Amino acid sequence: MRFAFTEDQLGFRDAVRSMLDKECPAEVVRAAWPDDGTGAGARAEPAAVAAVWARLADIGVLGVAVPEAAGGLGLAELDWVLLAEEAGYAAVPHPFVETVAVAAPLLASAGAPTGGGRSLAGIVGGTVRIAAALTPGHDGRAVPYAARADGVLVHARSTGAVHLLGPDEAGVHSVRTVDGAIDAADLTDRRCHDGNVVTAAPALVDQAFDRGALGAAAQLLGLARHMLDLTVGYVVERRQFGVPVGSFQAVKHHLADALVHLELARPAVHRAAYSAAVGSPNRARDVSMAKAMASDAARLVGAKALQCHGAIGYTVEYDLHLYLKRAWALAATWGTAAWHRDRVGRAMGI
Amino acid sequence: MTNLTWSAxxxxxxxxxxxxxxxxxxTWRRRHGLGTGADAQVPSGDTREGFALHLEWERMLFEARWAALSWPxxxxxxxxxxxxxxxxxxxxxxxxxxPRVTQNGIFLLAPSVFEFGTPEQQQRILPxxxxxxxxxxxxxSEPNAGSDLAALTSRATKVDGGWLLNGQKTWTTRGAFCTHLFGLFRSDPGSERHKGxxxxxxxLDGDGVTVRGFGRLDGDEGFAEVFFTDAFVPDDAVLGKVDQGWSVAMATTGSERGxxxxxxxxFLATADRLVDLYRRCAHDGPASAAMRDRVIEGWMRAEAYQLFTLGTVTALTEGGAVGAESSINKIWWSELDVALHEAAVDLLGSAAVVDAAWTKAQQFALAGPIYAGTNEIQRNxxxxxxxxxPRR
Structure with a gap:
């Protein structure tokens, strides 16, 4: 029994953390937002935003879950879960989970459909970004990153097989979102055919979804930590009644609650990564527990962060909203907390 | 590497x-006609009749070396x-x-005896x-020193060969049935707060010590107040150094909460019983869907506590220590316990008016956010x- 990461895993995490700290500060997340509020898809991607993805490719992160023979690092969920957490912390405005955790290992094991230039090599190299609508029963609406992605993973309605569609085959139609950095689109079409099928094997289909939910859960942990850090920093500086507001017990108790829920969601996410990495029969249950707890924790931390900031947090000029809205988006996608609790219950036999 | 399996x-x-x-x-239940399995009717260890039964059980644990299995x-x-x-x-x-009626000795006092006791004290006390x-x-705790423990006023006055104790302790768990008390006393009359x-x-059987048991929320005589009137204890009753009791006590709270x-x-066992209870209850309508969600949530929170603990034990095994993070732990399990029992009580419906196992346990769970340092103190x-x- 040992429930801790290795030095190598922590070292890789630290490298990604310091890179994102430099390359993806709040200004870059903000730059990914449309400035006219009409939807992001119509506008060229700012260079600083594109550079974040390129840097992730440079240090191997985009191919972390791809076998070495295919140009990746050949690592498993336990190795990338901490990287997803860092991507969440920085609110990386790209389809990190969809591309790195879902599409890349899926295409590596199932084989990528040819055509459209949506190759595994392109993913690993950072030139191809993939969105995904793989939550069971997904209706194709408001798929994060689909407006700008080079391809979208969907289920064929009739067979349940996973297909990789080009933007034209998916009929992407940009939508305005609460988190302006996620470039979401409705899929008004889903032209699934033999030429774009990735896999019909239920084991691979289920695994791809679980990886997405796990990656989202890890990002939610990172976002929660970022919101807590921002808030601690603020309440220590902000003075009212002649003292820092962080010295008031009411504020302390809000933030202690936030801390408790974050710290107890964390091992659930890490255990899910373990279950996925070792192919545990409990993988689906453990991933669902992780996503449910991380979603609820991030929303609670976000609510506490907003309250403890007071009015400044309730503005778009201050940075908190960038992370708060991303947390909302991730809590709502890859299965809500209630959906995942239901899945845990079914695994428990109730 | 992470490895969440047990060795052979x-x-x-x-x-x-x-x-x-x-x-x-x-064997123990049969001997006392307590019933078996889920139908066992075991009197509470926090009553006079129940305490004797539980002592017998504790001695069975000891004979097989389970009572304090981590000790030398x-x-x-x-x-x-x-x-x-x-x-x-x-x-x-x-x-x-x-529940272990020896809990407070084995799990709260003993860690301090191992850390601060002399070899003679360890030999005299631990076996x-x-x-x-x-x-x-x-x-x-004292009547005027609960969360504000450093406000305590019970005093120890130095005399030849030992100390004379005066004052009052209260809300002392199982005080009416125990033989000994470990406590904090003000030994430096000029001192304030944590010093002295x-x-x-x-x-507890010495001259000048009076114990009065009284009913907790559930009616059991699980609490006591203890009065000291010129009660004498010898010098070797001091654990750690004279006037340094606060740091000894805080070491105990670390292990307690940590x-x-x-x-x-x-909590895993309680969560499993809650799931069983849910299975046995009628399920129809929207109320059932809401209850199912709460049962699953409770089960997950118990599971999360297990995982959190596996991380803590890994860190301890690899040379780390439990510090202020233990407050996170205490907030979680105490509120988890309340949630699990409230869900059970809601599943029971009108049967929850009966004084029985779940309702008894529910009342005990409500003590969790209060004892071992209230959750308000833990949040601070x-x-x-x-x-x-910043502190104020």
């Missing part, structure tokens, strides 16, 4: 514990690892074995504690010492 040796240990518990619980063999343990302790606790509560011959209660306190080990007071096994500690918010 640990699995053997689990099998041994499970086999022993099954056999001896059955010389003191009655089996030098078990923290992992083995966790496994034993899981098996203990899964088997439906009774009798493990054997449930001496039964220890905690003497910290001494940690003393006091027999790990040993409430193992995950207890978490905010100040983990997050670094």
């Amino acid at each position: 040796g640990e699995e053997r240990f689990r099998a041994e514990a499970r086999g022993w518990l099954e056999e001896h619980l059955a 063999e010389a003191y009655g343990g089996r030098a078990g690892s923290l992992w083995e302790w966790l496994i034993f606790e899981e098996e203990y509560y899964r088997a439906g074995a009774p 009798r504690m493990a054997a449930a011959e001496d039964l220890w209660c905690q003497g910290w 306190l001494t940690y003393l080990l006091v027999p 790990l040993t007071l409430r193992s995950p096994g207890r 500690i978490a905010a100040e010492r983990v997050l670094g918010l």
Whole structure:
């Protein structure tokens, strides 16, 4: 029994953390937002935003879950879960989970459909970004990153097989979102055919979804930590009644609650990564527990962060909203907390 | 590497514990006509009749060296690892074995005796504690010193060869049935707050000590107030250094909140029983869907506490320490316990008016956010010492 990461895993995490700290500060997340509020898809991607993805490719992160023979690092969920957490912390405005955790290992094991230039090599190299609508029963609406992605993973309605569609085959139609950095689109079409099928094997289909939910859960942990850090920093500086507001017990108790829920969601996410990495029969249950707890924790931390900031947090000029809205988006996608609790219950036999 | 499986040796240990518990619980219950399995009717250990029964059970645990399994063999343990302790606790509560009436000695006092006691004190105190011959209660709270423990006024006055104790302790768990008390007394009359306190080990049968038991919320005589009137204790009753009792006491609270007071096994067992209760209850309509969600949530929170603890034990095993993070732990398990029992009470519906196992346990769960440092104090500690918010 040992429930801790290795030095190598922590070292890789630290490298990604310091890179994102430099390359993806709040200004870059903000730059990914449309400035006219009409939807992001119509506008060229700012260079600083594109550079974040390129840097992730440079240090191997985009191919972390791809076998070495295919140009990746050949690592498993336990190795990338901490990287997803860092991507969440920085609110990386790209389809990190969809591309790195879902599409890349899926295409590596199932084989990528040819055509459209949506190759595994392109993913690993950072030139191809993939969105995904793989939550069971997904209706194709408001798929994060689909407006700008080079391809979208969907289920064929009739067979349940996973297909990789080009933007034209998916009929992407940009939508305005609460988190302006996620470039979401409705899929008004889903032209699934033999030429774009990735896999019909239920084991691979289920695994791809679980990886997405796990990656989202890890990002939610990172976002929660970022919101807590921002808030601690603020309440220590902000003075009212002649003292820092962080010295008031009411504020302390809000933030202690936030801390408790974050710290107890964390091992659930890490255990899910373990279950996925070792192919545990409990993988689906453990991933669902992780996503449910991380979603609820991030929303609670976000609510506490907003309250403890007071009015400044309730503005778009201050940075908190960038992370708060991303947390909302991730809590709502890859299965809500209630959906995942239901899945845990079914695994428990109730 | 992360490895969430038990070794072959640990699995053997689990099998041994499970086999022993099954056999001896059955023996103990049969001997006293307590019924079997889920139908067992075991009187509370916090009543006079129940306490004697539980002492017999504690001595059975001791004979088989389960009572304090992590202790060295010389003191009655089996030098078990923290992992083995966790496994034993899981098996203990899964088997439906009774709450430990020796809890406060073995899990709260003993860690301080190991850390601060002289070899003579360790030899004198620990084997009798493990054997449930001496039964220890905690003497910290006073009528005017609860959360503000440093406001305590019970005093120890130096006399030839020892100390004279005067004052009052209260809300002393199982004080009416225990033989000894460990507590804090103000030994420097000019001192204030955390300074000038001494940690003393006091027999309750001595002259000048009066114990009055009274009913807790559930009606059991689980509380006592303890009055000291020129009660004499010798110099070797001091644990640690004179006037340094606060740091000794804080070491105990660290172990209490950090790990040993409430193992995950207890809550995993409660969560499993809650799931069973849900299965046995009628399920129809929207109320059932809401209850199902709460049951699943409760099960997940118990599971999360187990995982959190596995991380803590990994860190301890690799040379780390439990610090202020233990406040996070205490907030979680105490609020988890309340949530699990409230869900059970809601599943029971009108049957929840009956004074029975679940309702008894629910009332006990409500004490969790209060004892061992209220959750308000824990939140202050978490905010100040983990997050670094300013003290006032």
